[in-house]
Amino acid sequence: MLILALDTSSSVGAALLDGERLLAAEQHHDPRRHGELLAPAISAVLAAAGVDRRELGAVAVGVGPAPFTGLRVGVATALVLGEALGVPVHGVGSLDALAATALAAGRGSLAGGFVVAADARRKEVHWARIAVDDASDPLSGWRRTGGPAVAAPGDVPTEGLPAVGRGAELYREALPGPADGAPSGPPSDGAALPTDPDPGVLGALVARRLERGGELLAPQPLYLRRPDAVVPAALAGR
Amino acid sequence: MSEPLVLGIESSCDETGVALVRGTELLGHAVASSVDEHVRFGGVVPEIASRAHLEALLPTLRRACEDAGLTLADVDVVAVTAGPGLAGALLVGVAAAKALALALDVPLLGVNHLVAHVAVDVLVSGALPERSLALLVSGGHTELLDVRSPSGDARDLRVELLGQTLDDAAGEAFDKVARLLGLPYPGGPHVQRAAESGDPRAFAFPRGLTAAHDLRRHPHDFSFSGLKTAVSREVEAHRRAGGDVTAPAFVADVAASFQEAVADVLARKAVAACRERGVDVLLLGGGVAANSRVRGLLAERCEAAGVVLRVPPLRLCTDNGAMVAALGSLAVAAGLGPSPLGLATDPGLPVTTVVV
Numbered sequence: 080m081l082i083l084a085l086d087t088s089s090s091v092g093a094a095l096l097d098g099e100r101l102l103a104a105e106q107h108h109d110p111r112r113h114g115e116l117l118a119p120a121i122s123a124v125l126a127a128a129g130v131d132r133r134e135l136g137a138v139a140v141g142v143g144p145a146p147f148t149g150l151r152v153g154v155a156t157a158l159v160l161g162e163a164l165g166v167p168v169h170g171v172g173s174l175d176a177l178a179a180t181a182l183a184a185g186r187g188s189l190a191g192g193f194v195v196a197a198d199a200r201r202k203e204v205h206w207a208r209i210a211v212d213d214a215s216d217p218l219s220g221w222r223r224t225g226g227p228a229v230a231a232p233g234d235v236p237t238e239g240l241p242a243v244g245r246g247a248e249l250y251r252e253a254l255p256g257p258a259d260g261a262p263s264g265p266p267s268d269g270a271a272l273p274t275d276p277d278p279g280v281l282g283a284l285v286a287r288r289l290e291r292g293g294e295l296l297a298p299q300p301l302y303l304r305r306p307d308a309v310v311p312a313a314l315a316g317r
Numbered sequence: 318m319s320e321p322l323v324l325g326i327e328s329s330c331d332e333t334g335v336a337l338v339r340g341t342e343l344l345g346h347a348v349a350s351s352v353d354e355h356v357r358f359g360g361v362v363p364e365i366a367s368r369a370h371l372e373a374l375l376p377t378l379r380r381a382c383e384d385a386g387l388t389l390a391d392v393d394v395v396a397v398t399a400g401p402g403l404a405g406a407l408l409v410g411v412a413a414a415k416a417l418a419l420a421l422d423v424p425l426l427g428v429n430h431l432v433a434h435v436a437v438d439v440l441v442s443g444a445l446p447e448r449s450l451a452l453l454v455s456g457g458h459t460e461l462l463d464v465r466s467p468s469g470d471a472r473d474l475r476v477e478l479l480g481q482t483l484d485d486a487a488g489e490a491f492d493k494v495a496r497l498l499g500l501p502y503p504g505g506p507h508v509q510r511a512a513e514s515g516d517p518r519a520f521a522f523p524r525g526l527t528a529a530h531d532l533r534r535h536p537h538d539f540s541f542s543g544l545k546t547a548v549s550r551e552v553e554a555h556r557r558a559g560g561d562v563t564a565p566a567f568v569a570d571v572a573a574s575f576q577e578a579v580a581d582v583l584a585r586k587a588v589a590a591c592r593e594r595g596v597d598v599l600l601l602g603g604g605v606a607a608n609s610r611v612r613g614l615l616a617e618r619c620e621a622a623g624v625v626l627r628v629p630p631l632r633l634c635t636d637n638g639a640m641v642a643a644l645g646s647l648a649v650a651a652g653l654g655p656s657p658l659g660l661a662t663d664p665g666l667p668v669t670t671v672v673v
């Protein structure tokens with residue numbers, strides 16, 4: 080089945096897969112331009128793979144937790160694509176996608192378990208703790224044992240595990256990486272550890288969970304935080 | 318061949334609107350509002366509005382199609398508000414519109430929200446007037462526009478911003494005064510109700526930017542913050558004098574006097590602009606058009622000045638998808654667009670940009 084995978088939790092990316100097999104992908108890191116970059120990326124991956132949109136069998140989307148504005152671009156896009164094409168839309172946690180992406184990068188240094196941390200802005204991170212059962216199987220060889228949650232970098236219960244992801248990169252003192260000091264960054268830079276979920280891995284994760292079971296979520300944002308809104312003094316207590 | 322079916326999406330503030338228009342005929346229409354979720358904050362909270370847009374997206378899309386008896390497969394063009402408006406709110410509608418354009422393989426049109434308030438009139442009257450002024454008053458904006466379309470369609474549609482509010486939008490002034498008077502949000506309907514039994518001459522509230530020296534610099538601009546401050550001072554004075562500021566008679570008089578001041582300034586400035594520019598059609602748009610005193614006074618003054626006042630049905634005055642589809646339809650007929658899939662939202666989109 081052809082799956083279109085989208086993630087706008089940190090970078091903005093689209094990937095096209097046939098089951099777990101990647102056909103085409105595009106990913107940009109530009110946290111202020113999700114709304115501009117996503118639709119052209121979708122169009123580009125369909126064209127690159129020579130696939131007509133009507134051949135899609137499902138849409139997969141990262142549902143965060145992540146900064147709200149960008150996250151909603153991905154979820155709104157996925158919802159409407161699903162509606163207009165008549166295909167199901169499956170949500171998956173963006174931190175799960177980041178964990179699978181990190182393991183797919185083939186780092187033995189993560190085999191003892193790790194923490195994924197994404198930038199939640201306002202000096203906080205979105206984090207999850209990952210126990211690894213089989214480091215050679217990035218899609219199923221691990222479990223989440225903590226999170227997803229939002230916390231100050233120093234308050235993440237890492238249990239001494241190394242941390243990966245953009246949130247860890249930003250706060251290395253509180254969230255040290257693997258002891259071998261592998262550089263992290265976008266795969267295009269030749270770095271060994273990813274900073275953001277790879278849309279191709281996200282799509283493969285959904286394909287795997289559709290096949291074998293596993294957590295698939297409704298296509299709606301995992302906000303974790305309440306909206307910033309203050310009830311004016313004059314209205315409080317009414 | 319029949320004209321293209323245009324689906325319009327609006328999400329610039331707290332209304333999620335979707336509508337289907339063919340030519341100048343409104344075929345289906347649905348609006349979801351998050352107004353109730355903003356009540357306890359006394360104003361629109363952008364993050365709450367954005368969340369509500371996402372939740373309302375598919376239900377509103379479905380309702381609009383049902384209302385029209387059509388399906389998404391019938392849609393030929395997708396039009397969407399690209400700005401001006403709340404950044405996060407605009408993004409939801411634009412992402413949805415792009416996805417729809419992609420999925421249906423049809424052109425996308427990013428259009429201007431303010432011009433759409435003007436264009437909605439074609440659903441009522443069939444064509445744009447060659448020349449008109451538009452007074453747009455809502456909780457989010459207060460503008461006076463000069464609109465030219467010599468051919469009656471969008472080919473040569475030129476919109477000029479004559480004036481705007483320098484501080485609060487007119488609808489915001491209603492909200493703030495409602496709060497001062499202990500009336501609920503949104504202020505418009507509650508202030509109007511309270512004003513019914515009040516004396517509009519009880520208090521001489523200021524008419525912003527109508528003094529001679531202000532008129533030289535800001536002939537067509539508006540300002541409502543001074544009016545709000547004057548109301549606040551009156552309420553405070555009443556309280557200090559030992560009066561009950563929630564007494565119905567007091568509230569009614571303040572509400573009526575405030576409402577009169579707003580209506581007077583709007584009507585005075587709009588009619589003066591018509592006279593100055595030699596324009597004999599005035600179009601009213603925005604949620605404040607729901608205020609009967611604003612409508613009434615405008616009608617009175619327009620008639621005296623020989624200006625035809627056009628007010629679309631109320632459901633088309635407040636933010637909605639029909640106005641977006643209407644402008645989209647005009648734009649398609651005139652060969653404007655399409656917009657690229659990389660279309661950016663623009664919270665401050667100037668009114669001179671009709672299609673992005």
Ligand SMILES: [Zn+2]
Pocket residue numbers: 430434455457603635636
């Ligand atoms: Zn509006």
